Amino acid sequence: MSKLSEAQKKFIASLQSGKTPSRKPNDKTGKSLEKLGLVKFAIMVGWVATAAGFQLNVETGEAKS
Numbered sequence: 001m002s003k004l005s006e007a008q009k010k011f012i013a014s015l016q017s018g019k020t021p022s023r024k025p026n027d028k029t030g031k032s033l034e035k036l037g038l039v040k041f042a043i044m045v046g047w048v049a050t051a052a053g054f055q056l057n058v059e060t061g062e063a064k065s
Contacts, residue, residue, distance in 0.1 A: 003061060008029055008032060008033055011047075012039070012053055012056060015039060015047060015048065015049040016054060016056075020045070020046040023045075023046035023047075033047075037050060038050060038053035039053050
């Protein structure tokens, strides 16, 4: 997996903790993480982490064991 930027790390960490960092469907950080398969956009909810997104260790960028 490619290295995540600081903004991407904060975005995915926020989702993993149960918070919604953005409800905008065109959020650039959300779109870039969606291309990696880590998040998806749900109407009326906002951005949510996928199974792969929840398994990601934000510090190392690798799946949690």
